[in-house]
Amino acid sequence: MTDLTGLRAIVTGGASGIGLATARLLAARGAGVAVFDLNPSDVPPPLLGLKADVTDDVSVRAAVGDAVEQLGGLDILVNNAGIGAIGTxxxxxxxxxxxxx
Ligand SMILES: NC(=O)c1ccc[n+]([C@@H]2O[C@H](COP(=O)([O-])OP(=O)(O)OC[C@H]3O[C@@H](n4cnc5c(N)ncnc54)[C@H](O)[C@@H]3O)[C@@H](O)[C@H]2O)c1
Structure with a gap:
Protein backbone atom coordinates (compact mmCIF):
# COMPACT_ATOMS: atom_id res chain seq x y z
CA MET A 1 0.00 0.00 0.00
CA THR A 2 1.41 3.39 -1.00
CA ASP A 3 2.33 5.50 2.02
CA LEU A 4 1.02 9.07 1.67
CA THR A 5 2.17 10.27 5.08
CA GLY A 6 2.97 13.98 5.04
CA LEU A 7 1.11 14.70 1.78
CA ARG A 8 -1.85 17.09 1.69
CA ALA A 9 -4.89 16.53 -0.55
CA ILE A 10 -8.12 18.19 -1.67
CA VAL A 11 -11.04 16.06 -2.87
CA THR A 12 -13.89 18.00 -4.49
CA GLY A 13 -17.39 16.60 -4.08
CA GLY A 14 -16.00 14.49 -1.26
CA ALA A 15 -18.97 14.43 1.13
CA SER A 16 -20.49 11.34 -0.48
CA GLY A 17 -20.05 8.60 -3.03
CA ILE A 18 -16.80 8.18 -4.96
CA GLY A 19 -15.34 11.38 -3.50
CA LEU A 20 -15.89 10.30 0.12
CA ALA A 21 -14.46 6.84 -0.58
CA THR A 22 -11.40 8.47 -2.21
CA ALA A 23 -10.94 10.92 0.67
CA ARG A 24 -11.14 8.07 3.22
CA LEU A 25 -8.59 6.02 1.26
CA LEU A 26 -6.15 8.94 1.04
CA ALA A 27 -6.51 9.56 4.80
CA ALA A 28 -6.09 5.84 5.59
CA ARG A 29 -2.79 6.00 3.70
CA GLY A 30 -1.59 8.91 5.81
CA ALA A 31 -2.50 12.02 3.83
CA GLY A 32 -4.11 15.10 5.35
CA VAL A 33 -7.35 15.53 3.40
CA ALA A 34 -9.66 18.51 2.86
CA VAL A 35 -13.05 17.74 1.37
CA PHE A 36 -14.78 20.46 -0.66
CA ASP A 37 -18.53 20.08 -0.95
CA LEU A 38 -21.77 22.05 -1.11
CA ASN A 39 -22.69 20.46 2.23
CA PRO A 40 -19.61 19.27 4.13
CA SER A 41 -21.30 19.13 7.56
CA ASP A 42 -21.39 15.31 7.74
CA VAL A 43 -17.80 14.76 6.61
CA PRO A 44 -16.24 12.45 9.25
CA PRO A 45 -12.94 13.17 11.01
CA PRO A 46 -10.04 13.20 10.33
CA LEU A 47 -11.28 14.61 7.01
CA LEU A 48 -11.46 18.42 6.98
CA GLY A 49 -14.83 19.44 5.53
CA LEU A 50 -14.91 22.82 3.77
CA LYS A 51 -17.91 24.42 2.08
CA ALA A 52 -17.19 25.16 -1.58
CA ASP A 53 -19.09 25.25 -4.86
CA VAL A 54 -16.77 24.19 -7.70
CA THR A 55 -18.80 26.29 -10.16
CA ASP A 56 -17.93 29.45 -8.19
CA ASP A 57 -14.32 30.71 -8.47
CA VAL A 58 -14.58 32.94 -5.39
CA SER A 59 -15.83 30.07 -3.27
CA VAL A 60 -13.10 27.71 -4.54
CA ARG A 61 -10.29 30.23 -4.00
CA ALA A 62 -11.43 30.83 -0.42
CA ALA A 63 -11.64 27.10 0.32
CA VAL A 64 -8.21 26.41 -1.23
CA GLY A 65 -6.77 29.13 0.98
CA ASP A 66 -8.38 27.57 4.07
CA ALA A 67 -7.19 24.08 3.10
CA VAL A 68 -3.60 25.17 2.47
CA GLU A 69 -3.55 27.05 5.78
CA GLN A 70 -5.03 24.19 7.82
CA LEU A 71 -3.16 21.33 6.09
CA GLY A 72 0.12 23.24 5.79
CA GLY A 73 0.33 23.00 2.00
CA LEU A 74 -1.11 21.10 -0.94
CA ASP A 75 0.23 18.14 -2.94
CA ILE A 76 -2.77 16.27 -4.41
CA LEU A 77 -6.02 17.35 -6.12
CA VAL A 78 -8.81 14.88 -6.82
CA ASN A 79 -11.19 16.86 -9.04
CA ASN A 80 -14.18 14.57 -8.50
CA ALA A 81 -17.20 16.88 -8.27
CA GLY A 82 -19.12 16.89 -11.48
CA ILE A 83 -22.57 17.36 -12.93
CA GLY A 84 -24.17 14.86 -15.28
CA ALA A 85 -27.12 15.30 -17.63
CA ILE A 86 -29.38 12.71 -19.16
CA GLY A 87 -30.74 13.35 -22.63
CA THR A 88 -29.56 14.48 -26.03
N1 LIG B 1 -21.42 6.92 -9.83
C1 LIG B 1 -21.22 6.67 -11.12
O1 LIG B 1 -21.60 5.60 -11.67
C2 LIG B 1 -20.45 7.66 -11.97
C3 LIG B 1 -20.20 7.34 -13.31
C4 LIG B 1 -19.50 8.25 -14.11
C5 LIG B 1 -19.06 9.45 -13.57
N2 LIG B 1 -19.34 9.74 -12.29
C6 LIG B 1 -18.84 11.01 -11.77
O2 LIG B 1 -18.07 10.81 -10.59
C7 LIG B 1 -18.26 11.89 -9.71
C8 LIG B 1 -18.79 11.41 -8.36
O3 LIG B 1 -19.95 10.63 -8.57
P1 LIG B 1 -20.77 10.03 -7.36
O4 LIG B 1 -21.63 8.96 -7.92
O5 LIG B 1 -19.85 9.71 -6.23
O6 LIG B 1 -21.70 11.30 -7.02
P2 LIG B 1 -22.48 11.67 -5.66
O7 LIG B 1 -23.71 12.37 -6.11
O8 LIG B 1 -22.60 10.51 -4.72
O9 LIG B 1 -21.50 12.71 -4.98
C9 LIG B 1 -21.24 13.95 -5.58
C10 LIG B 1 -20.80 14.91 -4.47
O10 LIG B 1 -20.43 16.12 -5.12
C11 LIG B 1 -21.03 17.19 -4.41
N3 LIG B 1 -21.24 18.29 -5.33
C12 LIG B 1 -22.15 18.39 -6.34
N4 LIG B 1 -22.04 19.57 -6.96
C13 LIG B 1 -21.03 20.23 -6.34
C14 LIG B 1 -20.46 21.51 -6.52
N5 LIG B 1 -20.91 22.36 -7.45
N6 LIG B 1 -19.44 21.89 -5.71
C15 LIG B 1 -18.98 21.05 -4.75
N7 LIG B 1 -19.48 19.82 -4.52
C16 LIG B 1 -20.51 19.42 -5.30
C17 LIG B 1 -22.34 16.65 -3.87
O11 LIG B 1 -22.80 17.40 -2.76
C18 LIG B 1 -21.92 15.22 -3.48
O12 LIG B 1 -21.42 15.16 -2.14
C19 LIG B 1 -19.24 12.85 -10.40
O13 LIG B 1 -18.49 13.83 -11.08
C20 LIG B 1 -19.97 11.95 -11.37
O14 LIG B 1 -20.45 12.70 -12.48
C21 LIG B 1 -20.02 8.89 -11.49
Missing amino acids: IEDNPDEQWHQVL
Whole structure:
Protein backbone atom coordinates (compact mmCIF):
# COMPACT_ATOMS: atom_id res chain seq x y z
CA MET A 1 0.00 0.00 0.00
CA THR A 2 1.41 3.39 -1.00
CA ASP A 3 2.33 5.50 2.02
CA LEU A 4 1.02 9.07 1.67
CA THR A 5 2.17 10.27 5.08
CA GLY A 6 2.97 13.98 5.04
CA LEU A 7 1.11 14.70 1.78
CA ARG A 8 -1.85 17.09 1.69
CA ALA A 9 -4.89 16.53 -0.55
CA ILE A 10 -8.12 18.19 -1.67
CA VAL A 11 -11.04 16.06 -2.87
CA THR A 12 -13.89 18.00 -4.49
CA GLY A 13 -17.39 16.60 -4.08
CA GLY A 14 -16.00 14.49 -1.26
CA ALA A 15 -18.97 14.43 1.13
CA SER A 16 -20.49 11.34 -0.48
CA GLY A 17 -20.05 8.60 -3.03
CA ILE A 18 -16.80 8.18 -4.96
CA GLY A 19 -15.34 11.38 -3.50
CA LEU A 20 -15.89 10.30 0.12
CA ALA A 21 -14.46 6.84 -0.58
CA THR A 22 -11.40 8.47 -2.21
CA ALA A 23 -10.94 10.92 0.67
CA ARG A 24 -11.14 8.07 3.22
CA LEU A 25 -8.59 6.02 1.26
CA LEU A 26 -6.15 8.94 1.04
CA ALA A 27 -6.51 9.56 4.80
CA ALA A 28 -6.09 5.84 5.59
CA ARG A 29 -2.79 6.00 3.70
CA GLY A 30 -1.59 8.91 5.81
CA ALA A 31 -2.50 12.02 3.83
CA GLY A 32 -4.11 15.10 5.35
CA VAL A 33 -7.35 15.53 3.40
CA ALA A 34 -9.66 18.51 2.86
CA VAL A 35 -13.05 17.74 1.37
CA PHE A 36 -14.78 20.46 -0.66
CA ASP A 37 -18.53 20.08 -0.95
CA LEU A 38 -21.77 22.05 -1.11
CA ASN A 39 -22.69 20.46 2.23
CA PRO A 40 -19.61 19.27 4.13
CA SER A 41 -21.30 19.13 7.56
CA ASP A 42 -21.39 15.31 7.74
CA VAL A 43 -17.80 14.76 6.61
CA PRO A 44 -16.24 12.45 9.25
CA PRO A 45 -12.94 13.17 11.01
CA PRO A 46 -10.04 13.20 10.33
CA LEU A 47 -11.28 14.61 7.01
CA LEU A 48 -11.46 18.42 6.98
CA GLY A 49 -14.83 19.44 5.53
CA LEU A 50 -14.91 22.82 3.77
CA LYS A 51 -17.91 24.42 2.08
CA ALA A 52 -17.19 25.16 -1.58
CA ASP A 53 -19.09 25.25 -4.86
CA VAL A 54 -16.77 24.19 -7.70
CA THR A 55 -18.80 26.29 -10.16
CA ASP A 56 -17.93 29.45 -8.19
CA ASP A 57 -14.32 30.71 -8.47
CA VAL A 58 -14.58 32.94 -5.39
CA SER A 59 -15.83 30.07 -3.27
CA VAL A 60 -13.10 27.71 -4.54
CA ARG A 61 -10.29 30.23 -4.00
CA ALA A 62 -11.43 30.83 -0.42
CA ALA A 63 -11.64 27.10 0.32
CA VAL A 64 -8.21 26.41 -1.23
CA GLY A 65 -6.77 29.13 0.98
CA ASP A 66 -8.38 27.57 4.07
CA ALA A 67 -7.19 24.08 3.10
CA VAL A 68 -3.60 25.17 2.47
CA GLU A 69 -3.55 27.05 5.78
CA GLN A 70 -5.03 24.19 7.82
CA LEU A 71 -3.16 21.33 6.09
CA GLY A 72 0.12 23.24 5.79
CA GLY A 73 0.33 23.00 2.00
CA LEU A 74 -1.11 21.10 -0.94
CA ASP A 75 0.23 18.14 -2.94
CA ILE A 76 -2.77 16.27 -4.41
CA LEU A 77 -6.02 17.35 -6.12
CA VAL A 78 -8.81 14.88 -6.82
CA ASN A 79 -11.19 16.86 -9.04
CA ASN A 80 -14.18 14.57 -8.50
CA ALA A 81 -17.20 16.88 -8.27
CA GLY A 82 -19.12 16.89 -11.48
CA ILE A 83 -22.57 17.36 -12.93
CA GLY A 84 -24.17 14.86 -15.28
CA ALA A 85 -27.12 15.30 -17.63
CA ILE A 86 -29.38 12.71 -19.16
CA GLY A 87 -30.74 13.35 -22.63
CA THR A 88 -29.56 14.48 -26.03
CA ILE A 89 -27.87 17.68 -27.15
CA GLU A 90 -30.94 18.46 -29.22
CA ASP A 91 -33.47 17.86 -26.44
CA ASN A 92 -31.71 19.48 -23.48
CA PRO A 93 -31.56 23.26 -23.00
CA ASP A 94 -28.27 25.09 -23.60
CA GLU A 95 -28.14 26.18 -19.93
CA GLN A 96 -27.95 22.54 -18.85
CA TRP A 97 -24.99 21.82 -21.14
CA HIS A 98 -23.19 24.96 -19.97
CA GLN A 99 -23.70 23.75 -16.40
CA VAL A 100 -22.27 20.31 -17.24
CA LEU A 101 -19.23 21.82 -19.00
N1 LIG B 1 -21.42 6.92 -9.83
C1 LIG B 1 -21.22 6.67 -11.12
O1 LIG B 1 -21.60 5.60 -11.67
C2 LIG B 1 -20.45 7.66 -11.97
C3 LIG B 1 -20.20 7.34 -13.31
C4 LIG B 1 -19.50 8.25 -14.11
C5 LIG B 1 -19.06 9.45 -13.57
N2 LIG B 1 -19.34 9.74 -12.29
C6 LIG B 1 -18.84 11.01 -11.77
O2 LIG B 1 -18.07 10.81 -10.59
C7 LIG B 1 -18.26 11.89 -9.71
C8 LIG B 1 -18.79 11.41 -8.36
O3 LIG B 1 -19.95 10.63 -8.57
P1 LIG B 1 -20.77 10.03 -7.36
O4 LIG B 1 -21.63 8.96 -7.92
O5 LIG B 1 -19.85 9.71 -6.23
O6 LIG B 1 -21.70 11.30 -7.02
P2 LIG B 1 -22.48 11.67 -5.66
O7 LIG B 1 -23.71 12.37 -6.11
O8 LIG B 1 -22.60 10.51 -4.72
O9 LIG B 1 -21.50 12.71 -4.98
C9 LIG B 1 -21.24 13.95 -5.58
C10 LIG B 1 -20.80 14.91 -4.47
O10 LIG B 1 -20.43 16.12 -5.12
C11 LIG B 1 -21.03 17.19 -4.41
N3 LIG B 1 -21.24 18.29 -5.33
C12 LIG B 1 -22.15 18.39 -6.34
N4 LIG B 1 -22.04 19.57 -6.96
C13 LIG B 1 -21.03 20.23 -6.34
C14 LIG B 1 -20.46 21.51 -6.52
N5 LIG B 1 -20.91 22.36 -7.45
N6 LIG B 1 -19.44 21.89 -5.71
C15 LIG B 1 -18.98 21.05 -4.75
N7 LIG B 1 -19.48 19.82 -4.52
C16 LIG B 1 -20.51 19.42 -5.30
C17 LIG B 1 -22.34 16.65 -3.87
O11 LIG B 1 -22.80 17.40 -2.76
C18 LIG B 1 -21.92 15.22 -3.48
O12 LIG B 1 -21.42 15.16 -2.14
C19 LIG B 1 -19.24 12.85 -10.40
O13 LIG B 1 -18.49 13.83 -11.08
C20 LIG B 1 -19.97 11.95 -11.37
O14 LIG B 1 -20.45 12.70 -12.48
C21 LIG B 1 -20.02 8.89 -11.49
